[in-house]
Amino acid sequence: MSVTVESIRGFWEDYKRSKIGLVGLAFLVILVAVAVAFPLLGDEEIIRYWYGDQTYFQDYPRAVPPCWAAGILGDREPTKTVVVRWDTDPERLPSLLYLERSEGGGLERYVITAVFPIEGDEIPEDLYFAMNISYSVAEPPVMVEEIRIERPDGVVVSVRPTVIEIALGATRQRFVINEIALEMPGGGERYLVEVRAEEAKPQGPLAAIVKIDTRPASISDIFLGFPEKSLERAEINVNLRSLTQTIATKTVNALQALRLFQNQLKVELVSADEVVVEAGIAGLARALYNAYFLEDFYAPFRGEEARVLDGEYRVSIVLVGRGLEVSMEPLKVVVKGSCYGLMGTDANGRDLWQALLYGTRWALIVGLLTSAITVVAGSFYGIAAGYMGGLVDEVLLRIAQIVYSLPVLPFLILLSALIKPSIWVIIILIVLFSWPGIAFVTRSMALQIKSEPYVEAAIASGAGTLRILVFYIFPQVLPYMFASMALSVPSAVIAEASLSFLNLGDPNLVTWGKILYDAQNAQAALKGYWWWVIPPGLAIAVVGMTFIFIGNALDAILNPKLKR
Amino acid sequence: MASLVRFVLTKVVNAAITLAVTLLLISAIFSVYTVVEKYSAVREAYILALRALETQYAYNPELLEEKRQQLWENLLKQNGLTGNFTFDVINWTKILLIRNITFDFGTTKYSYIGGTNDVGEILLIALKNTAILFLTATLITFMIGIILGFQMARRPGSLLDRAISVFGMISWSMPTWWVAIIMLLIFSFYLDLFPSQAMYVYYELNNLPPDMGFFERLIAEAKIWAYYMTLPVATIVLVSFGGAAYLIRNIVLGVLQEDFVMTARARGLPERRVIYGHVLRASSPPIVTYLALSIVGAFGGAIITEAVFGWPGMGLIYWVAIQQFDAPVLVASTWVLTVAFIVTILILDFIYSLLDPRVRVG
16 A cells, blocks of 8 residues: 555545544644643743742642632632742832832831732732841831731721830830721721720839830841841741731730739720630731731621722831831742632642643653554564464464453553653553554454465565565555554553552653642542642543544544444 | 363463463562662661771771671571572572462561451452452443443434443543542532542441341441442443443444344344344353453553542552552562453353354354
């Protein structure tokens, strides 16, 4: 069968008639395009870090669904994740994290502002920003005047850390307490925690207590370990969740300590409802965190669901000091939302969409290479047995039957576990167990072909066995093998995925089977992480289907006997 | 009759050769692995002990050399090695061959199922459970496959025929164990109908009160089995019945075109009797052959499926042995599985020979 333009055109005419074949071909084109164009479609850096340094993924929320799935997940829209980093987005970052300077009352005042764009209904897992900061002050300490958060609706949550020093006889005690206020857009304030520190009349045995002073807290009171005088370019990570936790802990602890001096000082936790007071530190931290986001921030305490306001949140830290100088380089601004990207993330925060795209490459390589080698080797084995006949045939057939009747997967598992193979060795292992089926078919074909006149003519003209096998019989058999080639792709892909699923695959490659192994390890199915377990398996099935469709269409053309 | 004996004998000899080759292969592979491991262990121990030796005998280089030699030989002897790699491999292959033939696999330091450390016992329990699950699933698959396949063959090109054919293609391209994960997601996580792990089935069975009546107990046990087995069985059936129906359809379609069917119809037999009397009889040998082949195909997927469901069978043993890298258990289970597998195929071949009159009468 010589290949001509005419015969290819005729073949294509036949192929076009098979609807299923066309669907398969369309899928194949898409799959190959994805595999080849991955550097354009995806992010190769993510794949490089996939099994490497996991801190690369620390800014992404863990095990969150894709953002488009909002409708499936219920009526609450998940909050989008925003990661703006200096190394990837240097143009946008300065508009989200910046430093301003002002003066007043003989003090220098620096305001570090971070802007968090929030879109969605759920309270984000976390908000944080990172920067390199340097400061120095003429007259220590550097003080934190205010930490304020401006919400999109104009409400401002203001935390003013205040130091109260008290003299008790000869000993002095120092407390840092945070005043927490909500400033309403129309004016007016509502206190979450108000410090009413005024001198009361000395009474009883504690008569010696005298309130001495209140002033803004120093930087080391709020950011643990930061020197009060100067700092040379250190990285600081401000995390809203831990910041609220710190503020709440300090406030409540200070309140407890101050209660000892109730008669002398009036310190009150005002207006924060009993729930917050009763729930203690955790309650205050939660109320404060909620106050940043929710219109009615007591709703979660009542067991109700509350929606987050959409828009930009501004977090400002106001530093003051005499002769203060501050410089800042922004590093990143992160909103850790409750959804991410097109396919969500896994338990390490890795973007599953990237792995899904990238996996196409290895699925196709494994599938195509394995089936091509299997078919070529198997059909060569088969025609050799069939053509040579006699004892050779008998022995070759017996060997093929032995391999054919082994349970493939247990053997693959055993071998992979013992030799820890690379992807290329896995391909060879799969070939080793899958060639006999092809060999049986081609052997019976060779039995017919060998009595054809042109083969006999070739023998008569002195052609060697190898020559006859390669040039006379093999080309005859090959076209019929294209269908088998396509049809053996799915089992090869599934075999590789199965090994990867058992963590016996190539340890350095990101494949669909490996994603599913990670999912199984994290018990993704039992936790309902559908975005982690469904797509990779569907992808395997799509590759399989593509080749089954193509194979069936080819089979109908090449083996017309089976046409019905 | 003579041809039947010859047919069965050939199959038995074939199976025996296959088993022998497999046995040799497994033993040799594992022997190489073991010897390599042992040598590296010896080398490690040698390097560790050598430091102490060097400081101790630093004053006398000749004595040091002698002690060094002694240490190396002692370590080799302790690990049952001779120092000649090829010889050791052959020696170990022999030991492993004997162990495998006698099914005496020794004990493992890890715990698997059944609260025993005897590898043979563990594998016996596991094999039994795998057989229960796999046979149930295969039987159900074939019942559905035969019913659907015959319906499809009677009306080729009908909606049912096309739908099941496409479904068969789709289900063939899915890994069974992935479908298992999805089943867990739907029926265990979202609907909470079935357990996520099946290994507690025996625990529950043992927890039944001892003073139950026979029928009460029967119903209670059936309930427990159904509760734990439904999902694994449903998964295997779901993945394989489409393909089974499609293949049986093709076999039956071939038989339907034969002359004897036309004759039967011409004789005025009702269609039911033509189909279930004549056609089923004639197509059963290839269906049995296909059954054997499909066991080959479905088996691998099924053992990983077991691991997903935590079904206490061979699959779970594999999974646990891989996690702990318990090589002896891996080898023993591969061998036991191969034996069970080949014996099953042999039995099916025997059934085939009984069904096919050409083999029986010759």
